[in-house]
Amino acid sequence: MNLLHIDSSALGQNSVTRELSAAIVSQWTSTLDGVQVEYRDLDREPLPHLTGGSLAKADPAEAADAERTLQQFLDADVVVIGAPMYNFAIPSTLKAWIDRVAVAGRTFRYTEAGPEGLAGGKKVVIASGRGGLHSGAPSDFQEPYLRQVFAFLGIEDVEFVRAEGVAYSPQHRSDAIAAAKAAIPALVAPLRKAA
Numbered sequence: 674m675n676l677l678h679i680d681s682s683a684l685g686q687n688s689v690t691r692e693l694s695a696a697i698v699s700q701w702t703s704t705l706d707g708v709q710v711e712y713r714d715l716d717r718e719p720l721p722h723l724t725g726g727s728l729a730k731a732d733p734a735e736a737a738d739a740e741r742t743l744q745q746f747l748d749a750d751v752v753v754i755g756a757p758m759y760n761f762a763i764p765s766t767l768k769a770w771i772d773r774v775a776v777a778g779r780t781f782r783y784t785e786a787g788p789e790g791l792a793g794g795k796k797v798v799i800a801s802g803r804g805g806l807h808s809g810a811p812s813d814f815q816e817p818y819l820r821q822v823f824a825f826l827g828i829e830d831v832e833f834v835r836a837e838g839v840a841y842s843p844q845h846r847s848d849a850i851a852a853a854k855a856a857i858p859a860l861v862a863p864l865r866k867a868a
């Protein structure tokens with residue numbers, strides 16, 4: 674099984690979503706045999722913003738990295754993404770990655786009947802962290818956006834491991850992280866039974 678692990682937090686060692694995404698990946702690798710992990714840290718190794726030059730493949734190095742990124746996504750059975758809420762949405766580094774994996778003809782296409790996702794069959798697990806409380810609120814442009822992007826690509830199996838309200842107090846933060854970590858084993862258990 675191929676597992677693609679993506680992090681996007683700018684907060685390094687102090688990141689909630691890095692801690693959670695690592696715990697999710699570790700749950701997979703410690704309970705299932707034969708998990709091949711590929712990792713990309715979008716903070717340390719960002720993809721450039723998509724420009725006209727990108728679409729024209731003007732820079733061969735950029736085009737090669739974009740193709741590698743897309744292929745890595747296509748090859749993954751499971752994608753684990755550390756996705757903080759930044760300014761009510763996602764970090765621009767993660768948006769830049771999405772711009773490279775949402776590619777017409779490769780991961781979706783338009784037909785006379787409407788859009789069709791071409792990247793189905795994967796599981797996506799998103800480690801979500803937010804300073805405030807946004808679940809179900811109109812301020813949440815992070816989780817609904819991510820769900821929409823992956824649904825558009827044909828991926829309906831999207832789960833969130835969420836630590837919310839982490840900026841309220843140190844106690845809120847540690848309680849939210851502990852609750853999020855407690856939810857992780859249940860995500861991996863069904864796959865272990867299927868293996």
Ligand SMILES: Cc1cc2nc3c(=O)[nH]c(=O)nc-3n(C[C@H](O)[C@H](O)[C@H](O)COP(=O)(O)O)c2cc1C
Nearest residue numbers: 682684688689690757758759760761802803804805
């Ligand atoms: C640049 C930046 C923007 C943020 N914007 C928001 C926001 O709009 N709403 C919110 O609830 N928290 C916001 N936060 C708090 C983060 O969502 C919170 O710290 C979360 O833990 C981030 O995940 P991370 O620790 O993995 O980076 C922001 C934090 C940063 C650094």
